[in-house]
Amino acid sequence: MRAAFERRRHLLDFAVRSLARRPTKNLGLVAIYALVVFLVGSVMLYGAAIRREAAVMLASGPELTAQAMVMGRHEMSRTTDVAALKGLRGVRRIEPRLWGYLWDSAGAANYTLMVPPASDGAHALAKGEAIVGEGVARARRLAPGKMLFLVSPAGKFLKTKVKSVLPADSALVSSDLVLVEESDFRAFFELPPDVWTDVAITVANPREVATVAEKAALKLPGHRFVTRADMTRTAEALFSWREGLALALLAGALLAFAILAFDKASGLSAEEKREIGILKAIGWETRDVISAKLFEGGLISGLAFLLGVIGAWTHVFFFSAGLFEPVLKGWATLYPHFPLAPTIDALEIATLAMLTIVPYMAAILVPVWRTAAADPDAVMR
Amino acid sequence: MSGRSPAERMRGSTATAIVFGTLTAIGTGLVVGPMIVADAAARRERAAALVGELALSDLALFTEARYTRNPSLADLHTPFQDGPASLEHFPTASLVVAPRGLPSGRLEAREE
Amino acid sequence: MITLEGVTKVFNQGRHNEVTAVGGVDLDIADGRVTVLRGPSGSGKTTLLTVIGCLARPTTGRVRIDGEMVSGLPERFLTEVRRRTFGFVFQKFNLIRGLSALDNVVLPALPLGVAHRSLVDKAVGLLEHFGLADRVFLAVENLSGGEAQRVAIARALINDPAVVIADEPTASLDGERVGQFLAIAEELKRTGKTVLMTSHDPRITEAAIVDRLVTMADGRIVEVAP
Numbered sequence: 001m002r003a004a005f006e007r008r009r010h011l012l013d014f015a016v017r018s019l020a021r022r023p024t025k026n027l028g029l030v031a032i033y034a035l036v037v038f039l040v041g042s043v044m045l046y047g048a049a050i051r052r053e054a055a056v057m058l059a060s061g062p063e064l065t066a067q068a069m070v071m072g073r074h075e076m077s078r079t080t081d082v083a084a085l086k087g088l089r090g091v092r093r094i095e096p097r098l099w100g101y102l103w104d105s106a107g108a109a110n111y112t113l114m115v116p117p118a119s120d121g122a123h124a125l126a127k128g129e130a131i132v133g134e135g136v137a138r139a140r141r142l143a144p145g146k147m148l149f150l151v152s153p154a155g156k157f158l159k160t161k162v163k164s165v166l167p168a169d170s171a172l173v174s175s176d177l178v179l180v181e182e183s184d185f186r187a188f189f190e191l192p193p194d195v196w197t198d199v200a201i202t203v204a205n206p207r208e209v210a211t212v213a214e215k216a217a218l219k220l221p222g223h224r225f226v227t228r229a230d231m232t233r234t235a236e237a238l239f240s241w242r243e244g245l246a247l248a249l250l251a252g253a254l255l256a257f258a259i260l261a262f263d264k265a266s267g268l269s270a271e272e273k274r275e276i277g278i279l280k281a282i283g284w285e286t287r288d289v290i291s292a293k294l295f296e297g298g299l300i301s302g303l304a305f306l307l308g309v310i311g312a313w314t315h316v317f318f319f320s321a322g323l324f325e326p327v328l329k330g331w332a333t334l335y336p337h338f339p340l341a342p343t344i345d346a347l348e349i350a351t352l353a354m355l356t357i358v359p360y361m362a363a364i365l366v367p368v369w370r371t372a373a374a375d376p377d378a379v380m381r
Numbered sequence: 382m383s384g385r386s387p388a389e390r391m392r393g394s395t396a397t398a399i400v401f402g403t404l405t406a407i408g409t410g411l412v413v414g415p416m417i418v419a420d421a422a423a424r425r426e427r428a429a430a431l432v433g434e435l436a437l438s439d440l441a442l443f444t445e446a447r448y449t450r451n452p453s454l455a456d457l458h459t460p461f462q463d464g465p466a467s468l469e470h471f472p473t474a475s476l477v478v479a480p481r482g483l484p485s486g487r488l489e490a491r492e493e
Numbered sequence: 494m495i496t497l498e499g500v501t502k503v504f505n506q507g508r509h510n511e512v513t514a515v516g517g518v519d520l521d522i523a524d525g526r527v528t529v530l531r532g533p534s535g536s537g538k539t540t541l542l543t544v545i546g547c548l549a550r551p552t553t554g555r556v557r558i559d560g561e562m563v564s565g566l567p568e569r570f571l572t573e574v575r576r577r578t579f580g581f582v583f584q585k586f587n588l589i590r591g592l593s594a595l596d597n598v599v600l601p602a603l604p605l606g607v608a609h610r611s612l613v614d615k616a617v618g619l620l621e622h623f624g625l626a627d628r629v630f631l632a633v634e635n636l637s638g639g640e641a642q643r644v645a646i647a648r649a650l651i652n653d654p655a656v657v658i659a660d661e662p663t664a665s666l667d668g669e670r671v672g673q674f675l676a677i678a679e680e681l682k683r684t685g686k687t688v689l690m691t692s693h694d695p696r697i698t699e700a701a702i703v704d705r706l707v708t709m710a711d712g713r714i715v716e717v718a719p
Contacts (some may be wrong), residue, residue: 010609017596
């Protein structure tokens with residue numbers, strides 16, 4: 001037992017001394033390797049964190065959203081449509097919503113203008129008042145008490161006084177919101193009093209969502225019913241897609257590194273072959289040689305993995321994935337500032353380890369095996 | 382180092398254990414620390430409450446066009462959407478620089 | 494006691510460049526004696542040394558060590574026998590460059606799982622014994638030829654082998670160093686080790702410590718004296 005442990009420890013000692021002979025080369029290798037782990041790890045951690053964030057937050061949204069459709073395009077719902085849904089079994093609440101987009105040329109950004117639902121006492125507004133999201137406040141330098149002027153595409157003006165700014169905590173879902181009072185909204189967009197953007201439906205029993213959607217669709221054949229599961233799925237797919245895209249872009253770098261690693265690890269130099277021959281001749285078994293070489297590979301890839309993962313974690317959760325912002329935000333000018341909640345997923349880390357450590361170790365193993373299995377008498381010649 | 386006997390020199394395995402141990406400790410600290418300190422759950426709770434109160438449907442991450450702001454509520458498969466400078470269908474736009482001459486220039490989101 | 498019976502070693506067997514390096518050798522190597530294999534280069538003495546030292550298996554014939562047949566053993570057991578029985582001093586020393594003298598000396602003992610402290614103390618003791626006390630931490634490529642050979646000898650002795658095998662030990666040494674080497678060989682003999690060397694250097698073959706001189710030519714033994 002003790003001897004077996006001491007043997008491994010000796011082989012590890014040897015691996016360290018062996019690597020220490022070429023410090024610049026090996027540290028350089030660790031640095032490049034760590035950079036690759038860092039990039040891939042950042043993408044994976046960010047993607048997973050934002051998917052989780054989306055799943056948790058959107059879980060409290062309305063179970064069903066009804067949208068009027070005309071020729072495949074979104075249309076306004078009528079008050080009569082809302083009335084038609086009343087009395088549907090299993091429905092707890094029906095909330096017609098008013099919201100829409102506004103391109104603000106002053107801020108060069110898209111806002112989402114919205115009227116707080118009647119049931120929402122916390123955000124109740126008087127005429128001429130507005131509540132803005134964190135991004136809007138940042139873009140227009142707003143604070144409670146300041147004035148916000150909006151111009152509609154038709155040239156209408158809306159002058160509001162900022163009542164409050166939504167907390168930065170919720171920036172991920174509310175960054176671009178401008179909440180206004182209903183009559184202000186209708187006047188600004190010149191909407192008749194009996195139209196709504198869509199209808200949010202709260203279902204009493206979450207297991208009945210599909211049934212309720214089916215029955216509602218019979219009552220309002222011109223409407224499309226989007227379930228909350230659809231929304232979460234959309235978010236999930238969208239971020240998986242972007243993560244995949246970023247990984248695809250990184251594939252070039254990964255491939256370059258793989259070639260480098262393979263070349264370094266697999267092409268044993270004459271010097272390395274000679275050393276393996278010496279070790280065999282002085283009494284090392286094939287498995288001793290392989291263990292020592294695997295320790296070398298493990299030291300390099302393990303160190304690079306730890307450094308890369310720590311770097312990626314710091315980047316994503318302490319610097320909000322700053323390096324990826326340009327890719328992720330696209331053309332959006334109101335990119336929310338939000339902290340991502342650090343959450344660790346053992347499977348993610350294991351996947352990353354599999355992707356980075358295993359190929360490197362395999363690239364080392366095969367050629368060493370071939371060389372070490374040869375008869376050791378070559379060193380005498 | 383010269384003052385000590387050869388057997389007392391630090392062994393490579395000891396150095397390895399120290400380096401890997403330190404890195405693992407730092408890593409664990411970075412992972413566990415924020416989970417204890419930051420009230421991530423409370424923050425999510427507040428955001429989720431807002432989602433419930435306002436009946437929100439999507440993340441406000443990509444605000445450039447209707448179908449990116451509310452992907453789950455956008456029209457079905459409409460190729461030309463009504464974003465001011467966006468005439469594409471798929472999020473490849475996130476990898477392409479916006480055309481020059483976008484109205485009144487872009488905002489620096491990091492200001493303040 | 495090492496016994497060879499009808500040992501042959503053929504390289505590239507069955508191919509057009511087939512070479513018979515050793516062709517039918519019978520030989521007894523007595524314990525605790527100094528045996529020298531002599532002959533011109535190409536006479537097969539180094540190849541015979543690799544077969545005796547279990548670095549290679551004979552093509553035909555048998556090798557026994559203390560009565561135990563080792564020539565047919567699989568690789569793993571052969572390695573086991575080799576590191577238990579033999580210490581090697583190679584012609585070009587075969588030290589690992591970049592490692593210190595100490596790190597080179599301990600190499601054969603690493604897979605045995607010996608306790609670190611006793612191993613290092615023993616290696617330093619050997620180096621000191623061979624007058625290398627101030628070379629312990631010096632990388633081996635910075636040593637002189639004679640110092641490198643003494644490091645190689647220390648490495649050969651670290652596992653306390655019964656047999657020390659040296660291939661052309663004086664090929665890269667000047668006159669004064671040859672005397673030093675002979676003194677070490679004599680000391681090994683005195684401590685009960687079997688010493689087996691190849692050489693065509695008269696300073697070795699005619700030395701007083703040599704108990705037995707085996708002359709080879711074209712892969713065969715032509716003379717054994719005494």
